[in-house]
Amino acid sequence: GAVVSQHPSRVICKSGTSVKIECRSLDFQATTMFWYRQFPKKSLMLMATSNEGSKATYEQGVEKDKFLINHASLTLSTLTVTSAHPEDSSFYICSASRSTSGLLYFGPGTRLTVT
Amino acid sequence: KQEVTQIPAALSVPEGENLVLNCSFTDSAIYNLQWFRQDPGKGLTSLLLIQSSQREQTSGRLNASLDKSSGRSTLYIAASQPGDSATYLCAEGGSNYKLTFGKGTLLTVNP
Numbered sequence: 001g002a003v004v005s006q007h008p009s010r011v012i013c014k015s016g017t018s019v020k021i022e023c024r025s026l027d028f029q030a031t032t033m034f035w036y037r038q039f040p041k042k043s044l045m046l047m048a049t050s051n052e053g054s055k056a057t058y059e060q061g062v063e064k065d066k067f068l069i070n071h072a073s074l075t076l077s078t079l080t081v082t083s084a085h086p087e088d089s090s091f092y093i094c095s096a097s098r099s100t101s102g103l104l105y106f107g108p109g110t111r112l113t114v115t
Numbered sequence: 116k117q118e119v120t121q122i123p124a125a126l127s128v129p130e131g132e133n134l135v136l137n138c139s140f141t142d143s144a145i146y147n148l149q150w151f152r153q154d155p156g157k158g159l160t161s162l163l164l165i166q167s168s169q170r171e172q173t174s175g176r177l178n179a180s181l182d183k184s185s186g187r188s189t190l191y192i193a194a195s196q197p198g199d200s201a202t203y204l205c206a207e208g209g210s211n212y213k214l215t216f217g218k219g220t221l222l223t224v225n226p
Contacts, residue, residue: 043216108158
Protein backbone atom coordinates (compact mmCIF):
# COMPACT_ATOMS: atom_id res chain seq x y z
CA GLY A 1 0.00 0.00 0.00
CA ALA A 2 0.92 3.63 -0.28
CA VAL A 3 3.25 4.95 2.39
CA VAL A 4 3.28 8.34 4.01
CA SER A 5 6.04 9.23 6.42
CA GLN A 6 6.40 12.00 8.97
CA HIS A 7 9.51 13.40 10.57
CA PRO A 8 10.15 13.74 13.39
CA SER A 9 7.96 11.24 15.22
CA ARG A 10 8.46 13.08 18.50
CA VAL A 11 9.74 16.54 19.29
CA ILE A 12 10.08 18.55 22.45
CA CYS A 13 10.69 22.26 22.16
CA LYS A 14 10.75 25.28 24.40
CA SER A 15 8.01 27.84 24.42
CA GLY A 16 8.61 30.57 21.86
CA THR A 17 10.62 28.46 19.43
CA SER A 18 9.51 27.13 16.05
CA VAL A 19 9.20 23.52 14.99
CA LYS A 20 9.01 22.07 11.49
CA ILE A 21 7.25 18.80 10.75
CA GLU A 22 7.70 17.04 7.42
CA CYS A 23 5.19 14.87 5.62
CA ARG A 24 6.34 12.79 2.68
CA SER A 25 4.53 10.48 0.28
CA LEU A 26 7.17 7.84 -0.34
CA ASP A 27 5.88 5.95 -3.35
CA PHE A 28 3.35 8.23 -4.99
CA GLN A 29 2.80 11.84 -5.92
CA ALA A 30 0.28 13.76 -3.89
CA THR A 31 -1.02 17.02 -5.22
CA THR A 32 -3.03 17.46 -2.05
CA MET A 33 -2.02 16.76 1.51
CA PHE A 34 -3.91 17.42 4.71
CA TRP A 35 -2.78 18.34 8.20
CA TYR A 36 -4.72 17.27 11.27
CA ARG A 37 -4.32 17.85 14.98
CA GLN A 38 -5.48 15.44 17.64
CA PHE A 39 -5.78 16.29 21.33
CA PRO A 40 -6.09 13.49 23.91
CA LYS A 41 -9.49 11.77 23.78
CA LYS A 42 -10.59 14.11 21.02
CA SER A 43 -11.23 13.51 17.36
CA LEU A 44 -8.82 14.49 14.64
CA MET A 45 -9.45 18.02 13.53
CA LEU A 46 -8.53 19.15 10.05
CA MET A 47 -6.23 22.13 10.25
CA ALA A 48 -5.49 22.85 6.62
CA THR A 49 -5.39 21.53 3.09
CA SER A 50 -2.00 21.76 1.43
CA ASN A 51 -1.89 22.05 -2.35
CA GLU A 52 1.33 21.65 -4.27
CA GLY A 53 2.50 24.93 -5.71
CA SER A 54 -0.16 27.09 -4.11
CA LYS A 55 -1.18 28.51 -0.78
CA ALA A 56 -2.70 26.24 1.82
CA THR A 57 -6.36 26.49 2.72
CA TYR A 58 -6.89 26.79 6.46
CA GLU A 59 -9.92 25.70 8.41
CA GLN A 60 -11.83 28.19 10.48
CA GLY A 61 -10.10 29.01 13.71
CA VAL A 62 -6.63 27.90 12.58
CA GLU A 63 -4.11 30.72 12.50
CA LYS A 64 -2.28 30.65 9.19
CA ASP A 65 0.54 32.83 10.50
CA LYS A 66 1.15 30.44 13.35
CA PHE A 67 0.90 27.21 11.41
CA LEU A 68 2.90 27.73 8.24
CA ILE A 69 2.37 25.15 5.53
CA ASN A 70 4.60 24.69 2.52
CA HIS A 71 3.90 22.14 -0.20
CA ALA A 72 6.98 22.62 -2.36
CA SER A 73 6.86 19.35 -4.26
CA LEU A 74 4.48 16.52 -5.10
CA THR A 75 5.97 14.39 -2.34
CA LEU A 76 6.63 16.82 0.48
CA SER A 77 4.57 19.11 2.66
CA THR A 78 5.86 20.82 5.78
CA LEU A 79 4.06 22.26 8.77
CA THR A 80 5.93 24.81 10.85
CA VAL A 81 4.55 25.71 14.25
CA THR A 82 5.87 29.17 14.93
CA SER A 83 6.36 30.69 18.39
CA ALA A 84 5.10 27.50 19.95
CA HIS A 85 3.17 27.59 23.21
CA PRO A 86 2.35 24.74 25.60
CA GLU A 87 -1.23 24.71 24.29
CA ASP A 88 0.17 23.74 20.88
CA SER A 89 1.28 20.44 22.37
CA SER A 90 -0.62 17.83 20.42
CA PHE A 91 -0.41 14.95 17.97
CA TYR A 92 -0.08 16.21 14.41
CA ILE A 93 -0.96 13.86 11.56
CA CYS A 94 -0.73 14.39 7.83
CA SER A 95 -2.47 12.53 5.05
CA ALA A 96 -2.18 12.37 1.30
CA SER A 97 -4.47 11.29 -1.45
CA ARG A 98 -3.12 8.97 -4.08
CA SER A 99 -5.98 8.92 -6.50
CA THR A 100 -9.48 10.15 -7.12
CA SER A 101 -10.89 7.22 -5.15
CA GLY A 102 -11.04 9.34 -2.05
CA LEU A 103 -8.80 7.01 -0.09
CA LEU A 104 -6.39 8.89 2.08
CA TYR A 105 -3.13 7.53 3.41
CA PHE A 106 -2.06 8.78 6.78
CA GLY A 107 1.35 9.38 8.22
CA PRO A 108 2.34 7.91 11.59
CA GLY A 109 1.96 11.24 13.34
CA THR A 110 4.26 13.60 15.21
CA ARG A 111 3.96 14.11 18.94
CA LEU A 112 4.80 17.74 19.77
CA THR A 113 5.44 18.75 23.37
CA VAL A 114 6.07 22.40 24.13
CA THR A 115 7.59 23.07 27.53
CA LYS B 116 -21.16 22.14 10.07
CA GLN B 117 -20.78 18.40 9.73
CA GLU B 118 -20.72 16.32 12.86
CA VAL B 119 -19.76 12.70 13.31
CA THR B 120 -20.76 10.80 16.43
CA GLN B 121 -19.52 7.39 17.47
CA ILE B 122 -21.19 5.12 19.96
CA PRO B 123 -20.08 3.59 22.24
CA ALA B 124 -17.03 5.58 23.32
CA ALA B 125 -15.49 2.41 24.71
CA LEU B 126 -16.24 -1.27 24.41
CA SER B 127 -14.74 -4.30 26.11
CA VAL B 128 -15.53 -7.78 24.86
CA PRO B 129 -14.18 -11.31 25.32
CA GLU B 130 -12.19 -12.85 22.52
CA GLY B 131 -14.27 -14.50 19.83
CA GLU B 132 -17.29 -12.26 20.18
CA ASN B 133 -18.86 -10.51 17.21
CA LEU B 134 -19.36 -6.80 17.72
CA VAL B 135 -20.78 -3.69 16.08
CA LEU B 136 -19.47 -0.16 16.23
CA ASN B 137 -21.80 2.68 15.36
CA CYS B 138 -21.23 5.95 13.57
CA SER B 139 -23.73 8.67 12.73
CA PHE B 140 -23.21 11.75 10.60
CA THR B 141 -25.20 14.86 9.84
CA ASP B 142 -24.14 15.61 6.27
CA SER B 143 -26.52 13.92 3.83
CA ALA B 144 -24.33 14.92 0.90
CA ILE B 145 -21.33 12.86 1.85
CA TYR B 146 -18.92 11.60 -0.78
CA ASN B 147 -17.79 8.59 1.20
CA LEU B 148 -17.48 7.12 4.67
CA GLN B 149 -14.25 5.66 5.96
CA TRP B 150 -13.34 3.55 8.93
CA PHE B 151 -9.87 3.74 10.43
CA ARG B 152 -7.94 2.01 13.13
CA GLN B 153 -5.58 3.88 15.44
CA ASP B 154 -3.22 2.17 17.84
CA PRO B 155 -2.04 4.15 20.90
CA GLY B 156 0.33 6.93 19.93
CA LYS B 157 0.23 5.91 16.29
CA GLY B 158 -1.18 7.18 13.05
CA LEU B 159 -4.24 5.91 11.26
CA THR B 160 -4.70 2.77 9.21
CA SER B 161 -7.50 2.83 6.69
CA LEU B 162 -9.78 -0.18 7.07
CA LEU B 163 -12.70 0.32 4.74
CA LEU B 164 -13.94 2.99 2.39
CA ILE B 165 -17.57 3.10 1.31
CA GLN B 166 -18.44 5.40 -1.56
CA SER B 167 -21.72 7.27 -1.34
CA SER B 168 -23.21 5.05 -4.03
CA GLN B 169 -22.38 1.87 -2.11
CA ARG B 170 -24.12 0.26 0.83
CA GLU B 171 -21.36 -1.87 2.27
CA GLN B 172 -17.77 -3.01 2.00
CA THR B 173 -16.10 -6.11 3.35
CA SER B 174 -12.51 -6.93 4.16
CA GLY B 175 -11.76 -10.17 5.95
CA ARG B 176 -13.54 -10.16 9.30
CA LEU B 177 -14.65 -6.57 8.85
CA ASN B 178 -17.87 -5.39 7.26
CA ALA B 179 -18.94 -1.78 7.07
CA SER B 180 -22.36 -0.57 6.02
CA LEU B 181 -23.62 2.83 4.97
CA ASP B 182 -27.16 4.18 5.15
CA LYS B 183 -27.15 7.71 3.82
CA SER B 184 -30.85 8.26 4.41
CA SER B 185 -30.51 7.70 8.14
CA GLY B 186 -27.00 9.14 8.38
CA ARG B 187 -25.53 6.00 9.85
CA SER B 188 -22.69 3.59 9.32
CA THR B 189 -21.75 0.47 11.23
CA LEU B 190 -18.54 -1.49 11.46
CA TYR B 191 -19.04 -5.16 12.16
CA ILE B 192 -16.10 -7.17 13.47
CA ALA B 193 -16.51 -10.92 13.43
CA ALA B 194 -14.75 -13.31 15.77
CA SER B 195 -12.84 -10.58 17.56
CA GLN B 196 -9.21 -11.14 18.56
CA PRO B 197 -6.98 -9.42 21.14
CA GLY B 198 -5.04 -7.93 18.23
CA ASP B 199 -8.18 -6.04 17.24
CA SER B 200 -7.82 -3.90 20.35
CA ALA B 201 -7.44 -0.29 19.19
CA THR B 202 -9.43 2.88 18.68
CA TYR B 203 -11.72 2.77 15.68
CA LEU B 204 -12.52 6.04 13.99
CA CYS B 205 -15.12 6.74 11.39
CA ALA B 206 -14.84 9.73 9.12
CA GLU B 207 -17.25 11.32 6.74
CA GLY B 208 -15.67 12.34 3.46
CA GLY B 209 -16.78 15.54 1.83
CA SER B 210 -15.70 17.35 -1.27
CA ASN B 211 -11.99 17.81 -1.95
CA TYR B 212 -11.15 14.77 0.15
CA LYS B 213 -11.93 16.58 3.40
CA LEU B 214 -12.66 14.23 6.29
CA THR B 215 -14.66 14.93 9.42
CA PHE B 216 -13.80 12.48 12.16
CA GLY B 217 -15.72 11.11 15.10
CA LYS B 218 -14.05 10.80 18.50
CA GLY B 219 -13.63 7.08 18.06
CA THR B 220 -14.55 3.91 19.90
CA LEU B 221 -11.87 2.38 22.11
CA LEU B 222 -12.15 -1.38 21.68
CA THR B 223 -10.57 -3.85 24.07
CA VAL B 224 -10.73 -7.53 23.25
CA ASN B 225 -9.86 -9.63 26.26
CA PRO B 226 -8.12 -13.00 25.79
